[in-house]
Amino acid sequence: MAAGKSTRYKDQAGYVLHSYPYQETSLIVEVFTREFGRVAMVAKGAKRAHSPLRSVLMPFHALTLDWSGRSELKTLRSAEWRGAFRLLVGRALICGFYLNELLLKLLHRDDPHDALFDAYERTLQTLLDGADQAVALRCFEKRLLAELGYALILDHDAQTHEPLQARRQYHYIADRGPVALGVRDNPGGLELLGQTLIDMHNDDYSAPLTQQQSKSLMRRLIGHYLGNQTLHSRQLLMDLQDL
Numbered sequence: 001m002a003a004g005k006s007t008r009y010k011d012q013a014g015y016v017l018h019s020y021p022y023q024e025t026s027l028i029v030e031v032f033t034r035e036f037g038r039v040a041m042v043a044k045g046a047k048r049a050h051s052p053l054r055s056v057l058m059p060f061h062a063l064t065l066d067w068s069g070r071s072e073l074k075t076l077r078s079a080e081w082r083g084a085f086r087l088l089v090g091r092a093l094i095c096g097f098y099l100n101e102l103l104l105k106l107l108h109r110d111d112p113h114d115a116l117f118d119a120y121e122r123t124l125q126t127l128l129d130g131a132d133q134a135v136a137l138r139c140f141e142k143r144l145l146a147e148l149g150y151a152l153i154l155d156h157d158a159q160t161h162e163p164l165q166a167r168r169q170y171h172y173i174a175d176r177g178p179v180a181l182g183v184r185d186n187p188g189g190l191e192l193l194g195q196t197l198i199d200m201h202n203d204d205y206s207a208p209l210t211q212q213q214s215k216s217l218m219r220r221l222i223g224h225y226l227g228n229q230t231l232h233s234r235q236l237l238m239d240l241q242d243l
Contacts, residue, residue: 008068012036013082015120016059017100021047029057029076031065032103032120037112041067041074053079060088060096060124072109092127095137098233099123102144102222105229116147134215135205141218142200150225153177154201166195172217174224190220 014033022028027046031039046053053076056063062082067074088096099120107113119140126136142152156163157170158177164170170178171189178197179189192213199210200217219234 007070008066008077009036009074010066012065012067013117014039014063014065015061015124016057016063017104018059019043019046019057027053027057028073030104031063032100032107032117033065033112034114034117035112036110038103038107038109039067039074040072040109041069041076043076043079046076056081059100061085062121086128088124088127091133092130094233094236095127095133096124097236098137098231099140101231101233102141105226105231106144106148113147116143119143132205134211135203138200138205138214138218139203141222142203145221145225148225150175150221152200152221154197164194164197166193166198168194170194170197172197172220174221190217192217 012033014031017030017032019027019029025045025047027043029043043053045051056079064080064082066078067076069075123136123140159179169181172178173189196210196213200214
């Protein structure tokens with residue numbers, strides 16, 4: 001990165017999260033980068049038929065990016081594929097759009113999260129490999145909330161601080177954590193089995209009940225942090241009665 005009026009950022013690893021038309025021939029591209037987090041930039045002339053950017057700026061493909069600018073909206077100078085071209089299809093593609101939508105709506109611009117970037121890459125690879133999609137999403141959702149400062153409490157009771165008991169029922173309360181069912185001042189929340197939370201702590205989603213309850217918990221918590229924002233990709237997944 002060079003100092004001065006025309007700050008330049010070279011050879012940056014990133015992924016396209018979303019793009020939309022800008023003026024007659026250009027695009028605004030939202031990208032997720034390892035070193036700078038979510039960055040918005042204009043890709044001048046990218047809509048032209050012979051633009052070298054036209055076929056490169058696709059979601060889910062690892063890119064090497066070169067951009068410049070000091071304002072919030074940067075100028076994309078070049079973009080090249082980093083690695084082999086592989087295409088998400090079917091439900092894996094919808095899962096990919098879900099990941100991108102989460103990042104777009106929950107990450108602030110210019111706020112780096114290199115560990116989350118690595119988790120995103122691993123999750124895309126898992127989807128490409130055809131592994132269990134629901135497990136991949138739960139692990140990523142958990143990591144995303146932790147990176148945002150909303151880490152889940154999955155090993156102890158938030159009120160008594162005692163270790164969770166596998167056979168006991170708990171209410172999971174957003175911004176607080178699990179509280180044992182039946183506690184006098186229990187303010188409510190999503191009811192879960194202690195074993196579900198223990199399994200989530202260990203990234204073990206093999207039990208059917210853990211799969212069901214972890215999906216409900218993450219849906220509730222992400223909805224809480226999104227506020228009034230809607231996840232269109234999640235609705236697609238729900239319409240498919242999956243994930």
